[in-house]
Amino acid sequence: MRRAVSFAVAAVVLLGGAPAGGAHAAGEHDPLDDARKAAEQTPFSGSVTLQWRDASVLHQDQLVVQGAHGTLLAEGRRSAMAVGDERLLYSPGGGWQELWPSGLGAASRPDLDDAYVVRAAGTATVAGYATDVVEIVKAGAVRERLDLEANTKLLLQRRQYDSHGVLERAFTFDRIKIGDQPTTAPTTPLAPKQAGPRAVAMRSLPGSEREPAQLAAGYRRLGVYSQGDVVQMVYSDGLYDLSLFQQDGGLDPGDLPSPRQTVRMEGHAAWTYSWPGGEAITWTAGHTVYTLMGDVPPDELRTVAGSVTVHRSTSVAHRLRQACRVLVESFRGGR
């Protein structure tokens, strides 16, 4: 038995948008779907360079990546592993942690061609392998350029651009050996810490939190999960995945981590973060702190963030209590 203790997550199937156990709604010609199948079925080992833009600076990092028997392992200063739908993370000092239990399955994405045009763009060579180049286009602008290995369809290069054609992120194999089993095949950890989220049934959410089912630019909600006091809503437009995290309470900007950039969104302050896998924006509205993140270009992320419905309390009782508190505090000398 791989695990000493079996994982017993209280996963409840989401009504009206259930995780589909790894199934994808995307069409047969979805290149990312082809790449996913190839990554799960093709043994390989190599090294990858990640590039990402933070403001105007392009950062990069190099990682060792390998795959065999449906298990993928990326090793850098941490190690990340995908085993079927399960996701695990190893941090020095922290050991293995289960980020996403297999019991939650995989969210079913909308079809890629609902919002994008997918077109062949010739051939190229990446790390010595011939590739078929595919472009994913939206509103006339190339948003992604994928290099799929000609025989296996393994993704050897993925370049993401903003709406002005500026490179935002890139994943590129510098070196790869396809077909041979890696000399040391990745092995799954015996007993990772089980810290993953649980699915939340939509009907258990208060009416105000069932919205938004859709966000700007065609993002549809795929699932709702919770971990501690954080609610995570997952959205996709068929290409990019977004997570909208909601935390109940107020925000003191001094409590936010750094480095961050302050931006204006709908006339209010918001704070943005960049990391190798995407962008995040945090803001507060009503009695909730929102953090929206994904590998979507930054300009689109802000547009989508602006479309999040804010649920302000309109309860008469709540307002009366607040008014009484203000009154009493004014007598106490404004403490």
Place this chain on the structure above:
Amino acid sequence: MSHLDDLLSAYVDGELTPGEEQRVRAHLDTCPECRRELQFIGEGRSLVRGLPPVDPPFGFYERLLRPQRRWARAAVGALAAGAAASVALMAGAAPHEPRVRPNVAQLVDAHTASASTSGDPLSGITPAAVPVSFRR
């Protein structure tokens, strides 16, 4: 289940059946509004319980029993005292908004994990191997 409303008071008073209690707990797990409401109720009750007993002033009952026009003044005074007590009680029950300190690095890991299950897992999971260095 929509919001709990009156069920919350019954829940605090321990008047629910075990089944109802279980459903209320499940709802509270996912409903911040009801959790806030529960907090108001709890705080309001604590406030009332914490009030010291007050003895009536000397001669209060005698004056109360004396048929005079002072009744009207006493009634107005009582109403004013009641209103002040209500305001104090409502103020005490007003929500203390919890302070949120978003752990962006942890949220990034959670997002990377969920997003990599629906797209290409290779390019999706690889960024998680680069530590996110957001610090307070």
